Amino acid sequence: MTLSRRKTLALIGGGTIVAATGAAAGFLTTRTPHDALRPWALAGQYDDPRLNALSYALLAPNPHNLQPWQVALVGTNGLRLFHDKKRRLPQTDPFDRQITIGLGCFLEQMVLAAGVAGQGVDMTLFPDGPDGAIAEAKFYPGGQPDPLAQHILNRRSCKEPFENRPISGDAITGLDMFADIYTDSETVTALKELTWEAWLIETMTERTMQESIDLMRFGKAQINATPDGIDLGGPFLESLMVAGLLTRASQENPNSTGFKQGVEIYREMLHATPAYAVIKMPNNTPQDQINAGRQWLRLNLATTGMGLALHPVSQALQEYPEMAGQYDLAHAILASDGGTVQMLGRLGYGPQTPRTPRWPLEAKLIDGQS
Ligand SMILES: Cc1cc2nc3c(=O)[nH]c(=O)nc-3n(C[C@H](O)[C@H](O)[C@H](O)COP(=O)(O)O)c2cc1C
Numbered sequence: 001m002t003l004s005r006r007k008t009l010a011l012i013g014g015g016t017i018v019a020a021t022g023a024a025a026g027f028l029t030t031r032t033p034h035d036a037l038r039p040w041a042l043a044g045q046y047d048d049p050r051l052n053a054l055s056y057a058l059l060a061p062n063p064h065n066l067q068p069w070q071v072a073l074v075g076t077n078g079l080r081l082f083h084d085k086k087r088r089l090p091q092t093d094p095f096d097r098q099i100t101i102g103l104g105c106f107l108e109q110m111v112l113a114a115g116v117a118g119q120g121v122d123m124t125l126f127p128d129g130p131d132g133a134i135a136e137a138k139f140y141p142g143g144q145p146d147p148l149a150q151h152i153l154n155r156r157s158c159k160e161p162f163e164n165r166p167i168s169g170d171a172i173t174g175l176d177m178f179a180d181i182y183t184d185s186e187t188v189t190a191l192k193e194l195t196w197e198a199w200l201i202e203t204m205t206e207r208t209m210q211e212s213i214d215l216m217r218f219g220k221a222q223i224n225a226t227p228d229g230i231d232l233g234g235p236f237l238e239s240l241m242v243a244g245l246l247t248r249a250s251q252e253n254p255n256s257t258g259f260k261q262g263v264e265i266y267r268e269m270l271h272a273t274p275a276y277a278v279i280k281m282p283n284n285t286p287q288d289q290i291n292a293g294r295q296w297l298r299l300n301l302a303t304t305g306m307g308l309a310l311h312p313v314s315q316a317l318q319e320y321p322e323m324a325g326q327y328d329l330a331h332a333i334l335a336s337d338g339g340t341v342q343m344l345g346r347l348g349y350g351p352q353t354p355r356t357p358r359w360p361l362e363a364k365l366i367d368g369q370s
Helices: 003-013 021-027 033-042 049-057 099-117 147-154 169-176 185-202 206-214 219-225 236-243 255-269 286-305 322-332
Strands: 069-074 078-083 119-125 134-140 180-182 216-218 230-232 275-281 307-310 340-348
Touching: 033 219, 049 069, 049 078, 049 099, 049 119, 078 099, 099 119, 099 134, 099 147, 099 286, 099 340, 119 286, 147 286, 169 286, 180 185, 185 206, 185 255, 185 275, 185 322, 185 340, 206 216, 216 219, 219 236, 230 322, 275 286, 286 307, 286 340, 322 340
Parallel strands: 216 230
Antiparallel strands: 069 078, 078 134, 119 134, 180 275, 275 340, 307 340
8 A cells, every 4th residue: 555645644643744855855766666566567578378468467456465376387378276375364354255356356357468469268267176276277369359458557446535526427337237336325325334334343353453464564675575465655654664653563553643543544535435336246155256356357447447446445345253243234235135245345536546566477376286
């Protein structure tokens, strides 16, 4: 998460804002974690059609940017996708539902990128049953480019307040095929309250908050060394780190100024939301979760193409005891006729935010069966 200047100033609170000068300014202009962002530049630079498609797939959205994918190349035109079981969120995603959705986003982005390169993909989900590979894919010449693919490099999860302006009717109609879109004030108000309450529960429950804190990367050096998780980078956040105002310890202390300001930033952001997008599936099987991820990715590319911002807000959909009331309420509001809400996202007009880090493709290739 790269916080904007506005947020950063808020984090400092009413205290002194020190202008960076001289050596400090020089330090601050060199804070971009180029190594961690290199996979974005390397996308599409591979000759093997599978590697070419995978180099785009790994830019897919995924929970806490854990990048839980591992791929084994098979023969000359096949591959198998595995869930790297070391990459899980046991506190907030105990059944790997969200992790599996992220793997669905990865698969859809792989297929879209293959199509641009004139490759089709035959895919079998869970070829060995639920505990084996996530998918087996065979590439063949002849795929068709999908216009959504042109937005892959511009797609983001936008974790910012959205503008206070309604979404055009044309945009809503265009997004209808990907998700349920809610713009009516009664539902939007109810969802603002739900997402805020759910966020507070996750933040104030020690073990679930600790799961996020453990995944925080503080500053350029940490982000480059471990290009995943929650990246706290950029000149302003790094200046707070240098000043000792933003540290792992401050994030672990709900009484610290930094922690309280963070809560205020989220309250403001979650309420600055004119609309929501929701993806439901008939059930909650691993196949449903993969399909939800594939659909979310397409939705996120479509919103990108329309100049709209999209931000998953998943807390109310998480399956742990403290969240049970919010989970039930989410389903009462959004799935009263049955089914499982797999994705809930804020939708609106927001800024273009920076790219998030990724592990290089080579770090995700494995030899045989995982
Ligand atoms: C299943 C799923 C759940 C997510 N839930 C949240 C969430 O609750 N809050 C949030 O800020 N981002 C959420 N995200 C977005 C990820 O944090 C984001 O995809 C990741 O950091 C990579 O950033 P990018 O999408 O901008 O490339 C979720 C993404 C997925 C696929």
